């Protein structure tokens with residue numbers, strides 16, 4: 087067994103001499119996966135977001151176009167998940183700890199001579215910390231820094247696209263495709279926090295007032311979406327689409343990095 091599958095690009099698998107000798111540090115980004123360990127309904131393991139970071143890395147690195155390059159930092163697997171308080175299995179760090187961890191990685195990335203840091207984030211609750219922290223990274227160390235966005239996948243039902251935000255059809259399909267043995271489809275349910283035709287006033291996304299919601303306010307099962315519609319075949323297709331757009335984003339960072347390094 088070989089782990090991780092992308093170890094040729096995994097910085098912790100390298101000797102200091104090898105890292106120092108990497109010829110493309112001035113333009114190849116270091117990728118940092120930020121995830122979470124938190125409840126994902128009764129049918130999925132709590133490590134989904136941490137696991138998905140590794141899944142994306144394996145898929146994306148296998149699809150890097152010719153001429154593109156990147157390296158991988160050790161992942162941050164526990165995130166800011168206080169919205170899932172009250173469900174067993176949720177681990178979390180504070181926003182301050184998450185910020186400190188990202189800054190600590192960025193400081194070393196800079197010290198090792200890299201010029202850019204790109205985050206693959208698999209947990210929505212990390213985003214409100216990531217955006218200002220990456221701006222700090224830019225200001226403090228001069229690194230180019232950003233969150234890689236995968237393009238929205240095609241052929242998702244409108245209801246799922248609007249309110250399938252956690253452990254629903256998309257996320258469950260991904261895990262069925264990537265690690266099917268970890269899924270118990272017999273426990274999957276459909277539970278949306280709102281309906282497109284009757285959105286109501288208090289809901290996690292696109293609400294008239296931005297509420298500091300907790301999962302238990304809007305979902306009994308912990309699912310927000312239709313997990314019963316998930317299939318491994320959809321997951322395979324959506325993972326492929328997402329990985330292709332992430333690989334294109336990395337290639338673009340490399341292109342910009344090369345231009346600046348010149």
Ligand SMILES: [Zn+2]
Pocket residue numbers: 126134135208209252253257
């Ligand atoms: Zn998730």
